Amino acid sequence: MRKIMEQQKLAKPQAAQIAETITNAVMEHRLAPGSKLSESRMAEAFKVSRTKINQALVMLAENGLVKKLPNRGYFVSSPGVAEAKEIFAMRNLLEPAIIRGVITHANKADIKRLKAHLVAEKLAREQSNRRAIIRLSGDFHMLLASMCGNRYIDKQMAELCPLTCLIIALYDVPNTPACPEDEHDNIVAAIEAGDEAKAIALMQHHLAHIENALNLDGASDIDEVDWEAILR
Template sequence: MRDSASPAPPFAGGSGHVAEQLAQAIHEHRILPGAKLSEDEVGEIFGVSRTVVRAALQQLSHDQLITLKRNRGAYVAQPSIREAREVFEARALLEPRTARSAAERSTPADMTRLQAHIDAEHAALGAGAVGRAVYLSGQFHIEIARIACQDTIRDFITQLVARSSLIIALYWQRRSALCESHAHDALMRALAAHDGALAEEVMRGHLLDLLSSLDLQNRAAPPRSLHEVFGKP
């Protein structure tokens, strides 16, 4: 833990900021499922107290991104095969209908925002940042739920997308699927045309393709140093 007289690093902030930074690193697969989040290490990296770290970890636990184990500490969650199937089954129930609603309500401004997500996703893929591309892909799905103006369902989808990021990190066997998929472009065209039936069909097929790209076998992800993740020596 840092000495109070030492200058705070650029990361310094409250528990919300720490939780946000850790969550993004998890979503982008820079911190992998099963990795231990040491309170001392997190505090040193972000220049915050143990109290702030614990509050951040509690928030991540509430969001089901980490698991707090008594007398052992915090670990990035490792969804089981059963959980993986349940998450994608839930998404298949919610998101196609949400895509239909979004197509009925979409505006040119919405299309501009969605295109920005796709452009950023392609840029991440071009840079070899596959984890970042997966994160942006999830944000694209959340944005469609926002356009649909279904706040309660959007909250559910946000949680499911977060769980999906962990599932993909653990079980993705066909990483080229992200590069091969044109589903987001097809969804854009359906939404721009206000074709709800097509948007629903494309979304359903897209989620089935994502599920088919998973190798649902038990496996352990390799750990990675938090200092390495956040560029600290």
């Protein structure tokens, strides 16, 4: 058994793993919206065939994180202002339902996982680890979705959260945190107390807070992708 695990560890990454690495890079703002995803450069950096890179890109295109432009190849999506507003509108619809689901379905172990996540977020803030802060902020919302007892909502959130990170990368005022401090803690406290109305109101306030912090007239410069730095 150990041998099989060792072999798996040594194996080249599969398309799904490559797709996950790219998603994480987007979540951590290491991969900018609009970046060109050169298949040959990626094959070199991941040490896999171009076919495998292509499979990963097709997966990412299905959930909207990358876009294929005719004769130009793949690019990290760069949601426009209208799309950004649509994504927030969708999250405003889903997240109150997520809160209701979590209050109904979450057990003690789930609450414990949420609290452990808050500790990780706090630690990242204390260490001023911006990459971790951004990724953990998005993960918090996906963690809640995974506990709401509806796999379709969970799936939607797994698509919407990385796109929200792209929007924040594009339109955020520099050096402001992805999710305002303490708001996640207050949401978890209301969930634990079973106070549905309060938890939903806090979540709606939280989403409005994030959306209002965006500068929806802003634009960001697009640099060449340093794949080795992303994989480091």
